[in-house]
Amino acid sequence: MPKNKRPEPRKPAKAAEPDDDTLAQALADLALELAEQEDFDAAPELAREQGERFNRIVRNALRKNNDELLYGAVERARYADVGAYQYLRSHIEEASATALMRREGGPPMEINAFAVPVFVHSTGGLKQAEGFQDPDAFDALVASFAQAGLESPDAKVVLISHAYDLDEIDRITYSHLSEMVRDAHATMTEKKLTATPALERSLAGWSESGFGAGDQAMELRFLLGFALKRTDDPFYQVPNDEAEADAWFAARMLRYQAWTGRAAPLVKRCMAGAPASLELNFLYQDLFFGAKEQGVAEYAMLQMMAAVNQALERHQCAPGAVRAVVAPADVDDVIVLRVNLYANAGGALLVSSEKPFDLAADLETEVDDIADALGTLGIVAVEVAMKFDKQGTPVDPRPCHGA
Structure with a gap:
């Protein structure tokens, strides 16, 4: 009579790895938690553990050339919390530009x-x-x-x-x-x-x-x-x-x-x-993405000022005969900074020019920079508004202290 064989132990099923969407959301959530802990300096042990997991996800994504995960996480953070967006983007940018050997x-x-x-x-x-x-x-x-x-x-x-x-x-x-x-x-x-x-x-x-x-x-x-x-x-x-x-x-x-x-x-x-x-x-030497951000921001500013200067020449207006209004505007769910130039006589709109606005940037500083740039063109009547509404009308414009 044949002897019964002992059944072989089953190999444990390999746990399925989280998909990119799950990891992107986890990365955005970790960025929010770490940014808040950084602000309040609380729970150092928890922050260490979360930081290690955060860095591991980022390193693995870079090693696997998984840009979809990284950019997906940044996009989630952008609309969830400004602090998390700043934390996540700056850490991914540094990790991609730096390697320890x-x-x-x-x-x-x-x-x-x-x-x-x-x-x-x-x-x-x-x-x-x-x-x-x-x-x-x-x-x-x-x-x-x-x-x-x-x-x-x-x-x-x-x-x-x-x-x-x-x-x-x-x-x-x-x-x-x-x-x-x-x-x-x-x-x-x-x-x-x-x-x-x-x-x-x-x-x-x-x-x-x-x-x-x-x-x-x-x-x-x-x-x-x-x-x-x-x-x-x-x-x-x-x-x-x-x-x-x-x-x-x-x-x-x-x-x-x-x-x-x-x-x-x-x-x-x-x-x-x-x-x-x-x-x-x-412009200043910086890590790759910091230098890119500098260049893009300055280029957009120069293009905005060129559009304003061309409008002055086209309408034959002296800089002292116009006023500028600066405010954020929503263009297809993307926030931009807009400058509207109006003639003092009659208030006709002479030109409307826009530049990208990074949610990680300081709005007041950005507005002051635009006011300073307008000043170099001789435009000193500069106002800042809460926003431009959907009809393009500035909401609650007031004199800009940076002008």
């Missing part, structure tokens, strides 16, 4: 992706084919970051020999940038040539500018670089004391301003065959 027997290292936005004024516009044809200027530009005290003398800095236009920068997503950081690290540490598909994919080429040969052109370009340094490098340690930290950042700003003067001739030589014909205006 550890090698056996070596010190922990950090690599980050930074960018320098530059406004280039020229006649006829830049020509991509003329760019980065001067290797001596490019090498000197790379070296200048450490020489000017913007990066540590012990750090290794590389630049991409390309001036990215806004469309190219806009196509770089969170996970794409994270891949670019890893590509850059490989080129900076490997002794043999390595493939860099993410870096190569970022070089999509400039969009058509449409400038004629005699047109006065203003174009936004970004210098993109990577800095590899030890995590314990004292050069990058910001003081804990608030006053000392403010002084630390102020000193760096002074070094940066001095750098722009020395670097401008090198950047011109890198961007055009006739460098003397260019005029440059630098």
